[in-house]
Amino acid sequence: MPDDHDSTPVRPISQTDVPVAVDTLARAFADYPFTRHVIAADNHQERIRRFQELCLTRLGMTYGRVWVGGDGRAVAVWATPDQDPSPALAELAAALGELAGDRAAAFASAERAIAPHRPQEPVWFLNTVAVAPEAQGRGLGGAVLTPGIEAASLAGHPAFLETSSERNVAFYEGLGFRVTADIELPDGGPRTWCLRRDPRRPR
Numbered sequence: 001m002p003d004d005h006d007s008t009p010v011r012p013i014s015q016t017d018v019p020v021a022v023d024t025l026a027r028a029f030a031d032y033p034f035t036r037h038v039i040a041a042d043n044h045q046e047r048i049r050r051f052q053e054l055c056l057t058r059l060g061m062t063y064g065r066v067w068v069g070g071d072g073r074a075v076a077v078w079a080t081p082d083q084d085p086s087p088a089l090a091e092l093a094a095a096l097g098e099l100a101g102d103r104a105a106a107f108a109s110a111e112r113a114i115a116p117h118r119p120q121e122p123v124w125f126l127n128t129v130a131v132a133p134e135a136q137g138r139g140l141g142g143a144v145l146t147p148g149i150e151a152a153s154l155a156g157h158p159a160f161l162e163t164s165s166e167r168n169v170a171f172y173e174g175l176g177f178r179v180t181a182d183i184e185l186p187d188g189g190p191r192t193w194c195l196r197r198d199p200r201r202p203r
Contacts (some may be wrong), residue, residue, distance in 0.1 A: 012068075020071065023049075049101050058091075069140050074135060079125040158196050170194050
């Protein structure tokens with residue numbers, strides 16, 4: 001019997017996928033250590049939903065690349081070197097600050113701690129990825145990440161990501177990533193790993 005993702009192929013996101021993709025991201029990050037640390041606890045789930053919606057629609061779909069699988073139950077949002085998202089980031093700064101709420105200072109200190117470990121050269125940066133809880137364990141995570149990984153490699157760029165889940169580290173290593181930094185975030189923040197996958201050289 002085929003895996004679930006075989007019957008619902010991974011494809012670039014369409015506008016009609018957005019509601020399900022946002023729901024997938026919001027539920028997957030409802031209790032994630034990093035977002036718990038940097039997004040206010042007050043009305044936390046709605047803040048996470050809005051945060052992920054902005055990341056998906058205003059950044060990924062406008063300035064990057066996004067793939068979905070499982071009819072939106074898996075989604076991967078990439079920033080690419082092809083477009084500079086700085087205008088959108090500047091426009092969204094106030095909204096993101098409001099979503100961080102009383103955790104804004106922790107968000108800023110976390111960013112300062114991670115920034116030196118990010119690549120300086122052009123990379124494909126995995127902004128966010130999620131598989132809906134009920135769809136996990138079916139291969140959708142690896143499937144929805146593969147197009148971005150392959151596109152980065154084809155373009156000759158590394159792929160880079162950050163995770164605050166130790167369980168995720170082994171998963172990403174299985175996709176060819178290697179840990180480049182292991183950081184204890186300040187202000188009581190979670191342990192966070194940076195991972196990089198260099199482009200495969202043609203044989």
